[in-house]
Amino acid sequence: MEITRRCDYAIRIMRCAYKHRGDYVSIADVAEEEGIPYAFARTIQHDLSMAGYIKTVRGAHGGLTLSVDPSKITLTDVLKKLQGSISTAPCAEDPSICEKSPTCTVNKVWIAADQVLKAFFDSLTLQQVFDGDFSGHFLNDAKKNASDATHVALNSLLQNGVPQTCPVAGREVNHLNSNTKQTV
Numbered sequence: 001m002e003i004t005r006r007c008d009y010a011i012r013i014m015r016c017a018y019k020h021r022g023d024y025v026s027i028a029d030v031a032e033e034e035g036i037p038y039a040f041a042r043t044i045q046h047d048l049s050m051a052g053y054i055k056t057v058r059g060a061h062g063g064l065t066l067s068v069d070p071s072k073i074t075l076t077d078v079l080k081k082l083q084g085s086i087s088t089a090p091c092a093e094d095p096s097i098c099e100k101s102p103t104c105t106v107n108k109v110w111i112a113a114d115q116v117l118k119a120f121f122d123s124l125t126l127q128q129v130f131d132g133d134f135s136g137h138f139l140n141d142a143k144k145n146a147s148d149a150t151h152v153a154l155n156s157l158l159q160n161g162v163p164q165t166c167p168v169a170g171r172e173v174n175h176l177n178s179n180t181k182q183t184v
Contacts, residue, residue, distance in 0.1 A: 001117060007083045009036045010044050011075075011129070014053055017066045018130045024063035051081050070126035076118060078126065086121065088113045119148065 012034040017025060031041040045064060048054045055067040079086050087093035092110035095101035127133070 001086060001088045001114075003079070004083055006040075006044060006047075007079060009034070009040065010048055010053075010082050011078060011126075012036065013041060013044055013048060013064075014066060014070070014078075014126060015130045017054055017064055018070055018126070020065070022065055024057055024061065024065050026063040030064070047082060053078070053081075068126075070130060073126045075121040075124045075126070075129065079121060086114070086118060088117070 013027075013030055013036070016030045016033050027041050027045050028038060030036070030045075031038040034041075036044075045054070045056065049056050049064075053066065053068055053073075054064045056062065056064045076086065085093050087110070089107075089110040091098045091101050091104075091107050092114045095107060095111075098104070098107070101107045
């Protein structure tokens with residue numbers, strides 16, 4: 001999974017709006033403060049407005065401001081709305097695209113990784129990211145969520161992992177339930 005530059009910039013634009021605490025800030029000022037190319041910031045501003053994350057006002061005293069409570073929006077919410085899929089591999093998100101997915105151990109690894117990523121992103125609100133509040137309860141909750149997701153994912157792998165070839169990967173891997181290498 002790769003966070004697109006567009007999505008990274010969108011979160012940074014919202015962070016800048018958050019720092020201005022309800023005052024309208026021009027997209028030119030946001031672009032300068034966040035080091036985002038102005039033309040790109042303008043197109044992202046439109047995306048954020050259409051997604052309902054910011055509101056904009058035209059004119060000399062216009063600009064943008066957050067239109068959501070950042071303590072109620074998770075990174076998962078933003079990533080899904082702006083970027084779409086939060087998945088490490090297409091077959092993890094939609095196993096039906098490959099006939100080998102039901103028995104493919106590689107697919108199970110990607111699914112497990114997706115569960116861990118989603119748990120981590122679900123544990124982060126925009127407010128925590130914007131405030132840089134990564135201590136105390138946040139850190140404990142994030143670790144617990146990621147640990148729980150990892151435990152569930154690994155148990156699933158251990159119970160269901162079967163050596164299987166994968167038509168996409170084309171390289172050797174070590175399977176969890178085998179000491180042998182198999183080309184996948």
